[in-house]
Amino acid sequence: MFGFKWPFGGSEESKGGNCFWGLELAFQRVPGVVKTTVGYSGGKAANPTYEEVCMGFTGHTEVVQCTYDPDQVTYRQLLDVFFNRVDPTTLNRQGNDRGTQYRSAVYTHDEEQLQQAQQKIAEVNEQLSQGLGGVKWLGRKVVTELAPCGDYYLAEAYHQQYLEKGGRMGRGQSAAKGCTDPIRCYG
Numbered sequence: 001m002f003g004f005k006w007p008f009g010g011s012e013e014s015k016g017g018n019c020f021w022g023l024e025l026a027f028q029r030v031p032g033v034v035k036t037t038v039g040y041s042g043g044k045a046a047n048p049t050y051e052e053v054c055m056g057f058t059g060h061t062e063v064v065q066c067t068y069d070p071d072q073v074t075y076r077q078l079l080d081v082f083f084n085r086v087d088p089t090t091l092n093r094q095g096n097d098r099g100t101q102y103r104s105a106v107y108t109h110d111e112e113q114l115q116q117a118q119q120k121i122a123e124v125n126e127q128l129s130q131g132l133g134g135v136k137w138l139g140r141k142v143v144t145e146l147a148p149c150g151d152y153y154l155a156e157a158y159h160q161q162y163l164e165k166g167g168r169m170g171r172g173q174s175a176a177k178g179c180t181d182p183i184r185c186y187g
Helices: 020-028 051-053 075-085 111-129
Strands: 011-016 033-041 061-068 104-108 145-148 153-155
Touching: 020 033, 020 061, 020 075, 061 075, 061 104, 075 111, 104 111, 111 145
Parallel strands: 104 145
Antiparallel strands: 011 061, 011 104, 033 061, 033 153
């Protein structure tokens, strides 16, 4: 499944961090991202369900997989979106969401992505050591999991583009390219 190329020579990347709905919407808004899906990766069980993942039985992370056109957006730019959206210094938690499924993770699809992710993590750690991450991150280090992307299991249909469709509140949020509206997560 991985290494799939779109006719224009697209690439894939996978990231996990907090509830996958908000992260997916952030990536949907990036010019050059041509497709997003949410699912589960980094665990042990095959074909996990949302309920199994949330109960902590499978070890999976909620992830967003993006297919993107590297002529329009770089992997580095996607890493920037990710690290601006998550708190990479908390283990198994993002905001009020707690559990191993909410750990921040970058799952790479090739050696070049691995090297770029390692470089970005080193840069973020350097910023944190200089106090540039803000007061809440002072003295912390990045704990984002970095690993090759293993099996990826597509989440249930109702999770796909959830916030764009309006979620349980019925208030759709814009996925328009370049949109800078605040992203509101609601289950």
